[in-house]
Amino acid sequence: MVDIKGVFKTYNQKSVIDGVSLTIEKGTITSFIGPNGAGKSTLISMISRLITKDEGVITIDGEDITKAKNNELAKKISILKQSNAINLRLTIRELVSFGRFPYSQGKLKKDDWEKVDEAIDYMELREIQDKYLDELSGGQRQRAHIAMVIAQDTEYILLDEPLNNLDMRHSVQIMKTLRRLVDELDKTILIVIHDINFASCYSDQIVALKNGKIVKQGPTCDVIDECVLKDIYDMDIDIKKINDNRICVFYA
Amino acid sequence: MKIRYLVLIVIVLSISSVFIGVSNIAPWDIFNLSADQLEILMISRIPRLISILIAGMSMSICGLIMQQLSRNKFVSPTTAGTLDSARLGVLVALMVFTSASPMQKMLVSFLFALIGTFVFMKILEKIKLKDAIFIPLVGLMFGNIISSLATFFAYKNDLIQNMSSWMQGDFSMIMSGNYELMYASIPILIIAYLFANKFTIAGMGEDFSKNLGLNYRQVVNIGLIIVALVTASVVLTVGVIPFLGLIIPNIVTIYQGDHLKKSLLHTALLGAVFVLACDMIGRLIIYPYEIPISLTVGVIGSGIFIYLLLRRKKYGL
Amino acid sequence: MGYKKKTIILAVITVLLALLYICYDLKGNIGYILPRRIMKVVAIILTGSAIAFSTTVFMTITNNRILTPSILGLDSLYLLIQTFIIFMFGSQSLVMMSSNINYFVSIGIMVLFSLVLYRFLFKGEKNNIYFLLLIGMILGTFFGSFTDFMQVLIDPNEFMVARDRMFASVNNVNSDLVYLSLGLIVLAAIYFMRFYKYLDVLALGKHEAINLGVPYDYVVKRLLIIVAILISIATALIGPITFLGLLVVNVAYEFLKTYRHFYLIIGSVLISIIALLGGQFLVEEIFTFETTVSVIINFVGGVYFIYLLLKENKSW
Numbered sequence: 001m002v003d004i005k006g007v008f009k010t011y012n013q014k015s016v017i018d019g020v021s022l023t024i025e026k027g028t029i030t031s032f033i034g035p036n037g038a039g040k041s042t043l044i045s046m047i048s049r050l051i052t053k054d055e056g057v058i059t060i061d062g063e064d065i066t067k068a069k070n071n072e073l074a075k076k077i078s079i080l081k082q083s084n085a086i087n088l089r090l091t092i093r094e095l096v097s098f099g100r101f102p103y104s105q106g107k108l109k110k111d112d113w114e115k116v117d118e119a120i121d122y123m124e125l126r127e128i129q130d131k132y133l134d135e136l137s138g139g140q141r142q143r144a145h146i147a148m149v150i151a152q153d154t155e156y157i158l159l160d161e162p163l164n165n166l167d168m169r170h171s172v173q174i175m176k177t178l179r180r181l182v183d184e185l186d187k188t189i190l191i192v193i194h195d196i197n198f199a200s201c202y203s204d205q206i207v208a209l210k211n212g213k214i215v216k217q218g219p220t221c222d223v224i225d226e227c228v229l230k231d232i233y234d235m236d237i238d239i240k241k242i243n244d245n246r247i248c249v250f251y252a
Numbered sequence: 253m254k255i256r257y258l259v260l261i262v263i264v265l266s267i268s269s270v271f272i273g274v275s276n277i278a279p280w281d282i283f284n285l286s287a288d289q290l291e292i293l294m295i296s297r298i299p300r301l302i303s304i305l306i307a308g309m310s311m312s313i314c315g316l317i318m319q320q321l322s323r324n325k326f327v328s329p330t331t332a333g334t335l336d337s338a339r340l341g342v343l344v345a346l347m348v349f350t351s352a353s354p355m356q357k358m359l360v361s362f363l364f365a366l367i368g369t370f371v372f373m374k375i376l377e378k379i380k381l382k383d384a385i386f387i388p389l390v391g392l393m394f395g396n397i398i399s400s401l402a403t404f405f406a407y408k409n410d411l412i413q414n415m416s417s418w419m420q421g422d423f424s425m426i427m428s429g430n431y432e433l434m435y436a437s438i439p440i441l442i443i444a445y446l447f448a449n450k451f452t453i454a455g456m457g458e459d460f461s462k463n464l465g466l467n468y469r470q471v472v473n474i475g476l477i478i479v480a481l482v483t484a485s486v487v488l489t490v491g492v493i494p495f496l497g498l499i500i501p502n503i504v505t506i507y508q509g510d511h512l513k514k515s516l517l518h519t520a521l522l523g524a525v526f527v528l529a530c531d532m533i534g535r536l537i538i539y540p541y542e543i544p545i546s547l548t549v550g551v552i553g554s555g556i557f558i559y560l561l562l563r564r565k566k567y568g569l
Numbered sequence: 570m571g572y573k574k575k576t577i578i579l580a581v582i583t584v585l586l587a588l589l590y591i592c593y594d595l596k597g598n599i600g601y602i603l604p605r606r607i608m609k610v611v612a613i614i615l616t617g618s619a620i621a622f623s624t625t626v627f628m629t630i631t632n633n634r635i636l637t638p639s640i641l642g643l644d645s646l647y648l649l650i651q652t653f654i655i656f657m658f659g660s661q662s663l664v665m666m667s668s669n670i671n672y673f674v675s676i677g678i679m680v681l682f683s684l685v686l687y688r689f690l691f692k693g694e695k696n697n698i699y700f701l702l703l704i705g706m707i708l709g710t711f712f713g714s715f716t717d718f719m720q721v722l723i724d725p726n727e728f729m730v731a732r733d734r735m736f737a738s739v740n741n742v743n744s745d746l747v748y749l750s751l752g753l754i755v756l757a758a759i760y761f762m763r764f765y766k767y768l769d770v771l772a773l774g775k776h777e778a779i780n781l782g783v784p785y786d787y788v789v790k791r792l793l794i795i796v797a798i799l800i801s802i803a804t805a806l807i808g809p810i811t812f813l814g815l816l817v818v819n820v821a822y823e824f825l826k827t828y829r830h831f832y833l834i835i836g837s838v839l840i841s842i843i844a845l846l847g848g849q850f851l852v853e854e855i856f857t858f859e860t861t862v863s864v865i866i867n868f869v870g871g872v873y874f875i876y877l878l879l880k881e882n883k884s885w
Contacts, residue, residue, distance in 0.1 A: 074782025550714030
């Protein structure tokens, strides 16, 4: 369980996260939505300790993340940021093997390599596993990074806009994989996402942020609601039910 | 700050600058100068004043042009290898033509400054990481490399101490007869003023300028030629004055904003004020001896630059 | 050819070159020349290793192959210290003053300077490493202004002594200092061992490193201190060679084509020793001491670096 209590963050006297409290249950997909500059990425980066918070407490399974040991935390929670500008010449397999660092400290044993193989197979990267990252397409690279996160084998997985720059087919593929990770491997996933229809179709819970504050949180069906969405985005959004999914129509 | 206050400060400082020096000339002597005094004024004091004014104005404007073209607040002749290239040029001129005339030195030095700056701009295009701080870092490294090439040749020809001495910015050697090269900067500065708007547009990038119907390459090249010419003439007559092109435009931006045509005059005047003030400090602090201008500007300039860096978020630099 | 094989080849070349240097044209008073040559080789191995090692680590921390620890301003500080001593006390003092004192004073001031710099800039959260470097570099220019000023004032004869200090040279290393440096470098290496495992991960970038459980700030600060100490030792032992690190680490990357720091470090250390030995050999046999090894290496390193910058490269 991720428990966030009264978290604040300011940059240059500008408040980015303004008193957020939130609880996230295990075994769910939680989507963070909201307009640009709402503080979604900042919040998710703070949960994964990439950014320090100014005030408040964040605990994971009851343990304060500022007090936990770095290495232990890395076995529990992992994050995939939106810009993955790794400038090393690595193959997919080498990248995925870095996911085992918290367990092996760089000296991979047999069962570490097994986990690496599992992760590669899970993301269906077996055939191209010896290709270098700079030879891959955007979708393949994103899958390679997700494979690394899977190899890290953490209970909590945080993703910051994983669908950026991906076409429709790859986006659906990634979202389906995330759903499988939750359903089959019992992971807990937190995801920052711009496309509210993906959020609507794949998540269990949605947290809507605006100006650093939570506007609404709750089960997907409660948040994907015309009144709530108007509140968040300041525009009229029509909601249609198609095959049991709530789809937002706002293009025209 | 209004232009007219800046002009006033320049005039006051200029007048005081003329009356500082070992041989005493007081302002009230001005109408009944002795022959000696007149000679000192004409041969030393006034040439010195003129070269200070021109050097201060033109180096600051060079910095401004480079910052506009590269869209980076921390690029200047000091941080783009221009100064070091001009220096290498002077050295090469001395090695090739054993008794090089000022014109020959100027030409070679100009060519080197131009090539050096051009190579730096090429490097800028190649670098992926456009971090505002990373770029001047690369520029300073580039400058170090150029000066290590200069060292290579200077060492072989036993010119190291000479190089230190004639490369150090120093106004005390300025006399009528050896500073006239500085006048070359004046028409160049007028051209810079005429091109001001075009530099601003070119700074927005190649696609942006083409979209507005501007010949991007041509404008950039003109900018680089101006910078190289001015730098070469200043390096040859005065020596290296570091940081000038870096700090003056940035101070002007803080109170004046970014529009080049508006800030050009401010930059020129503030540059003149700054160099005049530094020169007077250098002349007074260990009177009757002098501290060279490169040291006073180097010390005060690096202090201001670090201050600007630390506060850059606040000023939006 | 794999990077393991290539590393072995480098090692073989290094040993052969060292033997060639020691034995080439060995005649005359062997009892005098041989120990001197061996001492020079040891000094070269020490400085070469210290510089190559610290540059590799530094480039990994900064995630960048353009920057070298030489731009922290330590070189200029060293020159300022040396020039200042000559300026204040005359060149005789450098001869009179036991070189051990000079060595310790120089190292002490340089390490102190970098500690103050780190402390000042890592205070608070804005620990942008490029920022640190730019400040270091500006301070370097600042020291340089003073050095230039004093050099002009120094008497030309005295200046010859100052000039020798400006350029790294192994021609007159003091054997006491070589042993001292050896001890210090070994100590630094032992301290480094516990951070070694983090290097490959640090190369992925700050966020990835934190994500994989590296105590980032703690490790980076300590690594930077090790880097500063090693650069100071190398500089105080033979003098500043600004672009040696830049040259050899980039050659190591291009030649070995691996991201594994175990091989990168060994490779760049070996290349660095090869470059220094080769350079020194050239200086003695071809230039007959007309130039110094640091001038040659800065020249070659500088040209190579500009070539690298202009070449299309993904990692910048």
